[in-house]
Amino acid sequence: MKKKFLIRSFGCQMNKLDTNLVVNSFIQSGFELTDQPAATDIVLINTCSVRRHAEERVLSLLGHLKHIKKTQPGIIVAVFGCMAQRLKEDLLSHEAVNIVCGPLQIPELVNLVNNDIPKQVAISDNIRHKPLLQDSERLDAFECAYDTAEDNLPAQAYVRVMRGCDNFCSYCVVPYVRGPEASRPPEKIIAQIKKLADAGIKQVTLLGQTVNSYCYNGSSFADLLYEVSKINGIEWIKFVTCYPRNFDEKIFKAMVDLPKICRYLHIPAQSGSDKILKAMNRGYTSAQYLEIIDKAREIVPDIAIAGDFIVGFSGETDEDFRKTVELVEKAQYKNCFIFKYSPRPGTRADDKLADDVPMEVKKQRNIELLAVQEKISAELNKSFIGKTVKVLVEGMSKKGHLDGATEKEYPQLIGRTAGDYIVVFDGPANLAGQFVDINITRASSLTLFGQTN
Numbered sequence: 001m002k003k004k005f006l007i008r009s010f011g012c013q014m015n016k017l018d019t020n021l022v023v024n025s026f027i028q029s030g031f032e033l034t035d036q037p038a039a040t041d042i043v044l045i046n047t048c049s050v051r052r053h054a055e056e057r058v059l060s061l062l063g064h065l066k067h068i069k070k071t072q073p074g075i076i077v078a079v080f081g082c083m084a085q086r087l088k089e090d091l092l093s094h095e096a097v098n099i100v101c102g103p104l105q106i107p108e109l110v111n112l113v114n115n116d117i118p119k120q121v122a123i124s125d126n127i128r129h130k131p132l133l134q135d136s137e138r139l140d141a142f143e144c145a146y147d148t149a150e151d152n153l154p155a156q157a158y159v160r161v162m163r164g165c166d167n168f169c170s171y172c173v174v175p176y177v178r179g180p181e182a183s184r185p186p187e188k189i190i191a192q193i194k195k196l197a198d199a200g201i202k203q204v205t206l207l208g209q210t211v212n213s214y215c216y217n218g219s220s221f222a223d224l225l226y227e228v229s230k231i232n233g234i235e236w237i238k239f240v241t242c243y244p245r246n247f248d249e250k251i252f253k254a255m256v257d258l259p260k261i262c263r264y265l266h267i268p269a270q271s272g273s274d275k276i277l278k279a280m281n282r283g284y285t286s287a288q289y290l291e292i293i294d295k296a297r298e299i300v301p302d303i304a305i306a307g308d309f310i311v312g313f314s315g316e317t318d319e320d321f322r323k324t325v326e327l328v329e330k331a332q333y334k335n336c337f338i339f340k341y342s343p344r345p346g347t348r349a350d351d352k353l354a355d356d357v358p359m360e361v362k363k364q365r366n367i368e369l370l371a372v373q374e375k376i377s378a379e380l381n382k383s384f385i386g387k388t389v390k391v392l393v394e395g396m397s398k399k400g401h402l403d404g405a406t407e408k409e410y411p412q413l414i415g416r417t418a419g420d421y422i423v424v425f426d427g428p429a430n431l432a433g434q435f436v437d438i439n440i441t442r443a444s445s446l447t448l449f450g451q452t453n
């Protein structure tokens with residue numbers, strides 16, 4: 001009988017992609033995916049270290065598994081990803097854990113599980129060393145072998161174009177757990193996307209921690225966009241996340257030249273205060289950040305821009321926070337991801353800067369900034385009413401599931417525009433994975449609502 005595995009995933013798109021790759025590698029090795037904790041032989045946990053909350057959730061899950069293992073001692077628990085790399089042997093000493101596997105060792109996970117050894121660890125000892133050629137080739141081979149990801153949205157796939165990060169923002173663990181920046185060879189990326197297109201994928205999202213700094217033997221990210229754009233069958237190309245330093249304007253020109261490149265830019269600012277940006281080691285000022293946004297809108301007038309902010313960073317005064325509010329008002333984002341600062345062990349900010357903004361103040365600033373953004377999003381979304389937008393349908397919306405398709409002629413579906421706006425409308429379920437035109441009839445700050453033509 002096939003052994004069953006259950007997988008839980010925390011964190012960013014990079015982790016979602018890793019989860020998909022791991023799921024596919026286990027299925028191809030003869031395991032069966034289950035969602036039933038009571039029926040599983042193996043529990044795989046893909047972890048995130050970017051925020052304390054994500055790590056706390058993993059620890060709480062491990063606490064739960066410790067109890068389960070009292071009655072089912074045979075269950076194998078493997079923890080992989082960023083937290084595994086960060087905590088290494090400490091995590092291995094947890095009663096519930098059998099395997100600890102770093103992000104660069106993910107291709108080995110199936111073998112580790114098959115080994116049937118009670119405690120195993122596979123991590124990079126010195127992750128800041130440039131990966132050896134064979135490491136990159138091994139990761140690339142893994143990436144390309146399982147390219148029709150099991151739980152991707154219909155007709156969509158993530159494709160990693162680079163790994164790691166060299167920026168060392170003072171609050172961030174990524175450079176310590178994902179290693180140095182390494183771009184994948186363009187020919188491998190192109191071959192992979194061609195395979196995806198042959199398998200029916202219509203939209204690819206190119207992933208990198210700082211995707212705009214992609215560079216392989218002189219070939220830039222803009223060059224890559226031109227190449228990916230030539231692939232038949234791929235209709236939309238998105239990319240995340242951009243870093244607001246040394247931004248190559250050719251990327252904006254590619255958006256204008258190439259109809260397949262979605263006019264969507266996710267570009268985290270993190271703060272509007274130059275003092276805080278310096279303490280964060282972001283390497284730009286708020287004015288330089290706004291220049292990039294202005295340039296983007298000058299070259300690509302209808303571009304949709306999303307941002308990220310951290311509130312309550314070390315030393316953030318009311319005045320610093322005001323500057324962040326001002327930046328958000330000037331930038332006119334379509335949406336913003338806002339986080340309360342939590343120091344991460346091992347980072348420079350944790351080591352050198354006091355976490356001196358009280359939690360109550362962080363919460364208050366979070367609420368205030370969200371309210372500022374909500375107003376902007378509501379206004380922007382309202383401007384779509386009466387217009388027709390093209391949407392790639394993802395499937396049933398949550399409400400569609402709750403309502404039940406039987407009560408209405410059609411379930412409620414959800415899709416996204418090229419600018420990443422969320423659109424909800426009624427339509428037949430078989431539209432999932434298709435492009436449809438939707439007339440927008442109303443809008444909230446988060447969602448556009450409409451009808452098929």
Ligand code: SF4
Nearest residue numbers: 165167168169172174
């Ligand atoms: S750019 Fe900064 S925040 Fe982003 S992954 Fe690199 S170090 Fe972390």
